Amino acid sequence: METKKEEPTMDEAKKVAIENDRIKLDQAENVVKTYMYWSMGVGLIPIPLLDVAAVSGVQLKMLSEISKIYEIKFSENAGKTIIASLLGGVTAGTLTRSSFTSFIKSIPIIGILGSLSMPIYSGAATWAIGKVFIQHFASGGTFLTFDPQKVKDYFNELFKQGLTIAESTKAE
Numbered sequence: 001m002e003t004k005k006e007e008p009t010m011d012e013a014k015k016v017a018i019e020n021d022r023i024k025l026d027q028a029e030n031v032v033k034t035y036m037y038w039s040m041g042v043g044l045i046p047i048p049l050l051d052v053a054a055v056s057g058v059q060l061k062m063l064s065e066i067s068k069i070y071e072i073k074f075s076e077n078a079g080k081t082i083i084a085s086l087l088g089g090v091t092a093g094t095l096t097r098s099s100f101t102s103f104i105k106s107i108p109i110i111g112i113l114g115s116l117s118m119p120i121y122s123g124a125a126t127w128a129i130g131k132v133f134i135q136h137f138a139s140g141g142t143f144l145t146f147d148p149q150k151v152k153d154y155f156n157e158l159f160k161q162g163l164t165i166a167e168s169t170k171a172e
Helices: 010-042 050-069 076-088 092-104 111-138 148-171
Strands: none
Touching (some): 010 148, 050 111
């Protein structure tokens, strides 16, 4: 005699869905933290502009990993465009300092200053990009539905948080 397996109740199904969402969130946050460290590390590259290109590569890889967790098709072209749009929305002073820190690395002796601050900006930007995408993907968004203008203020807030986190990480 065959026993019929009972279907889960609505409450049980909700609990499973909530647990799955929590697992995805934990995995995605670990990815962001890992890639923030990688960004900070490549921010130490002493060659101007190579450091910026390397950080961009790290950020794209992070988006790829987060999109896998949320089962979203990754698009490198969309990722590049979105990252540029998000970073373009950061206050001009911050971007100017970040670009300046990359450039200053080319000046003998003074270049050490750029090497000290570039990892902080790189880590903060990576942190903010990752957090924005976790929120976007968790709410059902995709690369195609992402609108950088809608998250501009949220991104800037996360960038500031990222600066604090990166600075405290560097101090450890």
